[in-house]
Amino acid sequence: MGSTSERAEYDALIIGAGFGGYSMLPRLGLRVKLYERGSGPGGVWFWNQYPGARVDSDLPVYQLFDRELWEDFTFSERFPGWRELQSYFAHVEKKLDLRKDIEYCKNVESADWDSTRCRWLITCSDGTEAECKWMYLSVGSSSKTYVPNIKGSSDFRGELYHTAHWPYYGASLKNKRIAVIGTGASGIQVIQESGKQSKHLTVYQRTPNLCLPMVQRKLDPVEEQKKKDAGIYAEAFKKCERTPGGILYESIDKNTFDDTPEEREKFYQSLLKDGGLQFWVAGYKDVMTDQKANDAAYDFWRRMVLKRINNPAKGELLAPEVPPHPYGAKRPSLEQNYFEVMNQDNVDIVDVNRFPIEEINATGVKTAAGQVEVDMIIFATGFDGLTGGLTDIQIRGTDGRTLMQHWAEGVKTSIGIAVPKFPNMFYLFGPQAPSTFSSGPSCIQSQARWLARVVEKLENDKIESFEGTEASADEWLKMVGEKWDATLISKGKISLPVLLLWSKYSLLAQLVVGCEYSRKESSTPELGRRTAHLYANA
Structure with a gap:
């Protein structure tokens, strides 16, 4: 770390310019800065530019709920696509005058807790450093892509893309032989677009997606304005x-x-x-x-x-x-004409459970069923979900161990927003919170409101350090596990328990203080600092 004079100093630092970052930034009455590794706002909607990318939550739900934002911005479709979502984030940034507090192309590599000064010390990949009292991880559930380690991938001489890193200038699908690996949400959407244009499409499927009809439609701006005026x-x-x-x-x-x-x-x-x-x-x-x-x-x-x-x-x-699993144990995707596309004569399905991919070579994909020659391979393999974006940053807590080391034997959190041994650090839309089993903006805004009130209270009480206790995390994990095991979701082969009763968060969002905390003398009494502990009985 460089000298303190070389570091930028903030009261709060937010990492990520998606819904989480844009929900927290206007609410913090502090010296605050937002770091975003991309060159523009939107979070996952900055990166998701693949053909067909769009949301699966009905309008008007998928947006921030502030009247100032929605009164003069109207989406054109029931389920908006990525281009319109990028326009929406630009609208939010301008309307709330957020740009002055944002640094783009700023990738956070590490964060170390300084127990003596009760500050987070931040290092970015461009060599710059910063320090802050409060750190908010708004990296979301889908920030670290998952690319399968398939033998020979580097030998392929055609075009190879991951849906989350689609070239911003686009890539033509027309009259090409295309292989799509994966049938999650991005797979469903890119398959629909590929099926319309490709010469031949081969889909490599592990688990069938039990997807539902989207029933997409254009929205009449006049009718939407009437709904706004009527209070709908x-x-x-x-x-x-x-x-x-x-x-x-x-x-x-x-x-x-x-x-x-x-x-x-x-x-x-x-x-x-x-x-x-x-x-x-x-x-x-x-x-x-x-x-x-x-x-x-x-x-x-x-x-x-x-x-x-x-x-x-x-x-x-x-x-x-x-x-393959109980219906709904995995979040179903929405489709517009997926099954019609898969029914086309120029589309083949390879069951990788029966015929695993052996290798990718110079000209295509090889399985036990044979070689398929292709011009383009699309990895629709999703993300290292929920925890990946958090553990991708080298975050070291009070004991010097990283967050990844703490979670090596299992994820444990305090009410799905904080982690013991990591003071003054919060995350939004991550593990052991509603997350993928809820609408992102709804979950995130509830968390952001609550966290803003908690920090305001802590600042007023001059609390320097605030963290979840091991007891609170154990209690929370037990409660989440009980809710999880009481449903068929536990049979859905999902690796992390993310299910949580939304009513719990509805209650949290309504609390003024939001938690119980206890004061105790810090380990540095000469500084007169106090610490507070977060309990699960918020």
């Missing part, structure tokens, strides 16, 4: 803070078999007709706790999908008789 937008944002998923709909107060088969069929049809994630979250209340109820939902979904596929072999791969 404002009421929608209030509702998002009360529902389990932070969206406009939730499950009905009825069990699956309370209805007759005919009534169930009609209800399921209505959910699919409206589109979006409703079939996943607005169905019967027992769908994620009762296996037979879940089987009934899957059976209906499968029958609807098979009607769109005339190739039995493809149908079994895309909608197998035996589901």
Whole structure:
């Protein structure tokens, strides 16, 4: 580290210019700076520029809830694409005059806690340094890409891309032989676009995506303005803070078999007709706790999908008789014409469970089923989710160990926003919080409001150091585990327990102080500092 005179000094430093950073920055009445490694705002929507990239949350949910921002910006589609989201972030930045407090192309490599001075010491990849009292990690759940280590990838002589690092100038799909590896959300979207334009498309699938009809539509700006004037937008944002998923709909107060088969069929049809994630979250209340109820939902979904596929072999791969996991145990993606594209004669599916990829060579992809010659390979393999962006930074806490070392044997947090041994550090939209099982903006804004109030209280009380206790983390982990095990989500082969009852966060967001804390003398009494501890019974 350089001398203190060479370091920039802030009260608070925010890392990441996505929804998290833009939710925290206006709320902190401190000397604050935001560092963003990209050259523009948007977070994941700065990087996600692949063909077809768009959100899966209905409008008006997917935005910041401040009237000042939404009253003069109207999205043009029910599910906005990446270009419009970038325009939205530019609008937010200008409207709230945030640019003066942001440094772009600023990549944080490490952060070390100085217990003597109660400050975080920050080092960036460009050699610059900074220090701050409060550090907010707003890197999100999808900031560190996952690229599979496939033999021979560097030998490929064609075009090779990852969806999260698509060239900003674009890449033509027209009349090319394309291989897409992965069928998650980005895979579904890029496959739909590739199928329209490619000469031939080969999809390498590990797990079928039990995706739902998006039912995309253009929005009439005149009609949207009427909704704003009538208070419909404002009421929608209030509702998002009360529902389990932070969206406009939730499950009905009825069990699956309370209805007759005919009534169930009609209800399921209505959910699919409206589109979006409703079939996943607005169905019967027992769908994620009762296996037979879940089987009934899957059976209906499968029958609807098979009607769109005339190739039995493809149908079994895309909608197998035996589901790969309980329906909804993994967040389903939204599709517009995915199954029609997969049904095309110029599209093949390779089941990598049966035929694993052996290598990528100069001209294509090789499995036990044979060699496929391609001009372009697209990795739609997603991210090192939730924890990857956090552990990618070398963050050292009070004991000198990194966050990655602390989590080597399992993730443990205090109420999904803080980590013991890492004082004055908070994260948004990460592990053991609602995260991927909720709408991002809803979850993030709830967390940001609460954290801003907590820090304001701590500053007023002249608290220098604030951290979660091991006891609070143990209690939180136990509670999350119990909620997790009580549902079928635990059978979805998801590596980290991220499920949490949204009602807990709804309560947190309403608290003025937001937590209980205890004062004690610090290890440096000559400085007269005090520390506070975060408990799980917030």
